[in-house]
Amino acid sequence: MDQSRRERFETVAPELIEPLRRFLARRTDPATAEDVLAETLLICWRRVADLPQEPLPWAYGVARNCLLNAERSARRQQRVAARIATVDPPAEAVPTAVEPDDDLAAALLALRPAEAELLRLWAWEQLTPTEIAAVLGITPNAASIRLHRAREKLKDQLRKIAVRSGHEGSREGRKP
Numbered sequence: 156m157d158q159s160r161r162e163r164f165e166t167v168a169p170e171l172i173e174p175l176r177r178f179l180a181r182r183t184d185p186a187t188a189e190d191v192l193a194e195t196l197l198i199c200w201r202r203v204a205d206l207p208q209e210p211l212p213w214a215y216g217v218a219r220n221c222l223l224n225a226e227r228s229a230r231r232q233q234r235v236a237a238r239i240a241t242v243d244p245p246a247e248a249v250p251t252a253v254e255p256d257d258d259l260a261a262a263l264l265a266l267r268p269a270e271a272e273l274l275r276l277w278a279w280e281q282l283t284p285t286e287i288a289a290v291l292g293i294t295p296n297a298a299s300i301r302l303h304r305a306r307e308k309l310k311d312q313l314r315k316i317a318v319r320s321g322h323e324g325s326r327e328g329r330k331p
Contacts, residue, residue: 164203168196171214178215179222187225194221232292240272262312270305277302 175195179188195218199206207213263271276282276290288298 160203163206164200167203167206167210168199171196171199171211174211175214175218178218182222183225187222187229191218191221191225194225236272236291237268240268240275258313258316261316262309265312266305266308270301270308273298273302273305274309 172192175192176188179191182188183191195214198217198221199210199214263274266274273287273291276287277284282290284299284302285295287302288295291298293301
């Protein structure tokens with residue numbers, strides 16, 4: 156490794172980190188900002204010989220391009236996740252001894268696609284929240300919280316369907 160290259164980067168990097176962090180924090184969420192900052196600094200390291208005398212505007216341009224790449228990647232991931240969420244399991248994967256539950260299917264359709272996918276991963280694939288987190292690229296804590304909320308919303312939807320179907324009724328005011 157060329158010592159002058161390393162010295163140049165070690166001189167420039169501390170001056171870039173905080174301005175780039177603020178630049179990115181104003182444009183995206185904290186996690187993405189930190190990822191893009193790391194990517195930007197990596198590019199600065201690789202191209203340290205190309206750094207101009209005043210490197211901050213150049214680094215802003217690099218950070219902007221890295222952020223655009225991250226946003227494109229996130230959109231692609233969302234599109235793939237949406238496609239996967241709408242795909243039902245193959246017919247041979249569904250146990251044939253179980254009759255389809257129309258109320259459950261209707262309740263799942265009433266949920267947001269992301270919530271329904273969480274429930275499918277949990278119920279169909281029998282994944283734990285930690286495993287679901289790995290599938291969805293979120294933290295295990297976020298997966299647990301989202302799964303809990305999705306289960307509560309599913310319960311509410313099933314209650315609404317049951318009430319509309321006449322499964323529950325009040326016996327108040329009736330004589331025995």
